[in-house]
Amino acid sequence: MNAAKAVVPFKTRGAKTRLAPFLSPEERMAFSKAMLRDVLRGLKGIDVTILATEDFDPECDWAHVELNRRDLNTAINAYIRHVREPTLIVMSDIPLIQEWHVREMYSEGVTLVPGRGGGTNAIFMRDPSRFKVDFYEVSFLKHVAIAKQRGLPLKILDSFYMSTDIDKPEDLAEVLVHCPGDSCAYLRSIGVRLSYGKSRIAVERG
Amino acid sequence: MNAAKAVVPFKTRGAKTRLAPFLSPEERMAFSKAMLRDVLRGLKGIDVTILATEDFDPECDWAHVELNRRDLNTAINAYIRHVREPTLIVMSDIPLIQEWHVREMYSEGVTLVPGRGGGTNAIFMRDPSRFKVDFYEVSFLKHVAIAKQRGLPLKILDSFYMSTDIDKPEDLAEVLVHCPGDSCAYLRSIGVRLSYGKSRIAVERG
Numbered sequence: 001m002n003a004a005k006a007v008v009p010f011k012t013r014g015a016k017t018r019l020a021p022f023l024s025p026e027e028r029m030a031f032s033k034a035m036l037r038d039v040l041r042g043l044k045g046i047d048v049t050i051l052a053t054e055d056f057d058p059e060c061d062w063a064h065v066e067l068n069r070r071d072l073n074t075a076i077n078a079y080i081r082h083v084r085e086p087t088l089i090v091m092s093d094i095p096l097i098q099e100w101h102v103r104e105m106y107s108e109g110v111t112l113v114p115g116r117g118g119g120t121n122a123i124f125m126r127d128p129s130r131f132k133v134d135f136y137e138v139s140f141l142k143h144v145a146i147a148k149q150r151g152l153p154l155k156i157l158d159s160f161y162m163s164t165d166i167d168k169p170e171d172l173a174e175v176l177v178h179c180p181g182d183s184c185a186y187l188r189s190i191g192v193r194l195s196y197g198k199s200r201i202a203v204e205r206g
Numbered sequence: 207m208n209a210a211k212a213v214v215p216f217k218t219r220g221a222k223t224r225l226a227p228f229l230s231p232e233e234r235m236a237f238s239k240a241m242l243r244d245v246l247r248g249l250k251g252i253d254v255t256i257l258a259t260e261d262f263d264p265e266c267d268w269a270h271v272e273l274n275r276r277d278l279n280t281a282i283n284a285y286i287r288h289v290r291e292p293t294l295i296v297m298s299d300i301p302l303i304q305e306w307h308v309r310e311m312y313s314e315g316v317t318l319v320p321g322r323g324g325g326t327n328a329i330f331m332r333d334p335s336r337f338k339v340d341f342y343e344v345s346f347l348k349h350v351a352i353a354k355q356r357g358l359p360l361k362i363l364d365s366f367y368m369s370t371d372i373d374k375p376e377d378l379a380e381v382l383v384h385c386p387g388d389s390c391a392y393l394r395s396i397g398v399r400l401s402y403g404k405s406r407i408a409v410e411r412g
Contacts, residue, residue: 114366116322117376118383118400137402138383160320163366170323177324177344194324196343 006043006088007079008063009072010036010052016093022169022203023190031186035166038095038181042102046088051075072135080128089123089133091115095175095183096161097122109153113162114140121162126152172203212252212294213285214269215278216242218260222299228375228398228409237392241372244301244387248308252294257281278341286334295329295339297321301381301389302367303328315359319368320346327368332358378409 016028023031040048040060048063055065068075076089088105090097094115105111105124110131115121118138125131130150134142147154164174166183175183176194187203195204222234229237246254246266254269261271274281282295294311296303300321311317311330316337321327324344331337336356340348353360370380372389381389382400393409401410 114384116366116370116380118379138400140383158366160322160364160366160369163369164322173324174322177347178320194344 004085006046006048008050008090008092010050010092012054018167034182034186035095036092038183042097076133083128087128091121093165094121096164107155110147111155112143113157115165210291212249212254214256214296214298216256216258216298224374240388240392241301242298244389248303282339289334293334297327299371300327302370313361316353317361318349319363321371
């Protein structure tokens with residue numbers, strides 16, 4: 001594994017509110033932690049810093065929690081400013097990530113992994129001190145522009161699994177169809193299952 | 207290029223009705239044809255059969271139209287039953303596809319390209335006569351099962367660009383963010399542009 005460090009931002013309160021009609025606050029928290037475990041499994045062997053809004057036990061040998069109450073961009077930019085080791089930033093809500101994705105992210109400059117809706121779901125930086133993150137809105141295009149402005153070689157990792165961030169009830173279907181991990185097991189344990197329409201699937205509880 | 211043939215199903219009437227609140231029937235047809243041109247460009251150098259509900263000029267040297275009024279599964283299964291050459295099936299609404307995706311689809315058995323919502327956006331078959339398609343509902347899992355039942359080596363091509371089929375107004379944002387082709391140019395020509403919310407983008411016309 002070529003990346004030495006990874007940063008995973010994690011919200012411990014008020015997370016995943018768009019799943020609210022479908023999951024209770026306690027279920028949303030338990031599901032968020034299941035997704036985090038799947039992400040951490042993808043990052044096995046890397047020194048992971050979880051930037052979290054409050055302390056908790058990630059139950060993972062290669063991850064530790066660092067408290068953060070600032071917004072995402074401020075927190076990550078403060079973290080990477082003085083880091084010169086190859087570093088990954090990975091969102092905590094992409095449970096379909098696998099170890100081979102992480103190997104494919106390694107590059108000579110910056111690797112961006114697009115999320116749906118113009119987002120960026122993960123970033124690899126060969127020299128983080130030369131990059132700056134700018135999440136929210138169409139962050140993918142902003143990150144492309146930042147890499148170009150700074151003359152950093154740019155790689156785009158084209159991955160359906162990594163593009164799939166889980167925000168809305170319909171996204172849960174992706175977990176049930178594709179996920180081999182804890183997130184899928186958790187959803188099944190609380191009775192979430194696929195339901196079928198004419199051409200699109202959804203989820204239901206029963 | 208290793209695939210000798212490709213089949214692209216194309217609806218010439220009543221296509222893309224879920225874009226109805228956003229695009230007029232004429233615009234939906236023009237946009238569908240722009241997406242088809244982008245897909246055909248990805249399939250350059252391959253002998254492409256467009257299975258269409260009525261005749262039209264695809265304006266593409268390597269593609270010809272074959273009339274079909276049966277449902278998708280019946281039509282494709284009738285087509286592939288006696289074909290033993292390596293063959294691709296590619297949906298016409300995935301304009302982010304590039305030539306390198308097509309090269310990556312080649313395999314010793316069957317390659318499936320997952321679409322969002324449990325769909326299958328493209329299939330490569332080394333020997334089509336040994337496979338059977340079953341689109342609609344969670345077709346991805348059905349195609350995995352069919353390949354396994356028939357003892358065909360299975361490859362899954364994990365691609366965000368190919369997973370992105372354009373059905374709903376919000377999908378148009380993916381075209382505007384990522385597409386270098388005719389689909390993007392067409393949307394811009396009729397005034398469709400990105401709009402920004404707090405964390406998600408949408409599209410608007412102006």
